[in-house]
Each structure stands twice: as C-alpha cells, then as structure tokens.
Amino acid sequence: MRLIQLAFGCLLVAIAGGIVNADAIYKWRDENGKIHFGDKPPVSGESTPVTVKPNVYHAPPIEGKAGAGYRREKVVMYSTKRCGYCKKARAYFKRNAIPYVEYDVETSRKGKRDFKRMGGKGVPIILIGKRRLNGFSEAGFSEIYQGSIN
Template sequence: MKPFQLVIGCLLVVLASGSVNAEAIYKWRDKNGKIHFGDRPPATEESEAVTVKPNLYQAPEYESTIGSVRQKVVMYSTKRCGYCKKARRYFKRNAIPYVEYDVETSQKGRRDYKKLGGRGVPIILVGKQRLNGFSEASFREVYTR
C-alpha cells in the first residue's frame, strides 16, 4: 500500500468512526530519520498516535496558616547570616512556607533589598508588615496579627 493510500484509508476509518480525537499527538520519522511530533498526522509519512502524560507540578502556596490567619512570608537573606539561619530553622520547624531571596546572589533579591532600603539581613515581610532581623517572639507577633 502506498503512503497516500494509507493516509486516505486512515482518514476514512476516522471519519467512519464518527469522531475525531483533536487532542491526539502523532509521532513519525521523516525520510532523513528525524523524529517529529504534531497534532495532525503527516500526509506523506506513516505515523503513530502517542499517549502524552503531562508532568504536572503543583507549587506550594507562599502563604501559611496559624489559626485562621493567612500571611505571605518573604525573607531577604544571605547564606552566611546567623539570624537568617535561625529564621530558616524556625520556619521549617513550624511548617511555615516562605519565599527566600539571597541579596548577594539573586538579582531580584538585590533589587528588592535596595528598594526596601535594606541595611542588614534578614528583612522579613509578613503580608504588608516588615521585620528587620529575626527573633521568634517578634516574628510570632507580626505573623499572628
């Protein structure tokens, strides 16, 4: 059977079945051996429908809950800062999700730190509140407001 006849035969089978799978992905190899993928089968090469399993990832929320309070936590820090390390340990121990930007290695971290008028680290933003430095008591006070 010639490729053209094969394509016509496939089209007739699809049309006879009464439905066209618009979400199908087709795989085929061209005359040079290169593999192609597309949402429609090629007219000149033999193809096969492939099943695609999307690799989905759900990012964690940047907000946390203590009681009924939801607060977004962002920390501007450095790797060598002792208070930053204490804050990280506290967040981990209390399952508080947060976003961290290193002000020495991240462009966004440096840019935001400058906009915040940073003079030391960590700077911790809890919702719209700001905490310079870190202590468990001061964080809890700001976090549960």
C-alpha cells in the same frame, strides 16, 4: 577593651531593666587610663555625660497581599547564606511548618533589587503581607505573623 564593652553592656541592661535609677550616665577615664561608666560622676576628676539612644526602626509599609487559598499572608525573607539570624529564621520556619519564599540579597537579581528598593541595611528582612521585621527573633516574628490571620 572587651571588658569595657561588657561592663557598658551590663550597665545598659541594668538601666533598661529599671535596676539603676539614673537620670544620666557618665563616662570617665581613671589615672591608669581605664574608661569607666556609671550613674554618678566620679568624686575626683572630669566626666562626660553619655546619651543613650534606643535602636528603634519604624519601617515603611510594604505593599503585598496574600494569594487565594492562604490562611495567612505570604512570608518572604531577604537573606544571605552566611547570616546567623537568617539560619535561625530558616530553622524556626521549618520547625513550625511555615511556608516562605527566600531571596538571597547577594546572589539573586530580584533579592538585590528589592533589598535596595526597601533601603535594606542588614539581613534578614522578613515581610508578612504589609508588615516588616528587620532581623529575626521568635517573639518578634510571632507577633507579626499571628496578626496576619485572615
């Protein structure tokens, strides 16, 4: 099963990178029961077209302003202690001397309440003024953080 997931993941990366020029992706099971994915249907046997939907989320704006004396807008992170991406965000903030406020969505009353109000599905949720980042990547954070200079 892991091999199938890996193969499918590689196929998606290839498609996203423009390596495979395909109009459709096909899924089929061979005579041994093994599942295959490809940009062409098999010569013999039946296949099913697969629809790939990108994972895109457009967050509603979150109200908030930077306080007096801030060069940048306040960074707020909703997280959990066991979240790997939350740990990466904390390390990044520390390495880059970025001040932030953190609310644990499992143990903090405010964290739980805000997370529910925002329709949170996963952590971290990082707010920079009116901007929202679901999850964490250095590139994604830098993009919205650089835009928050007053």
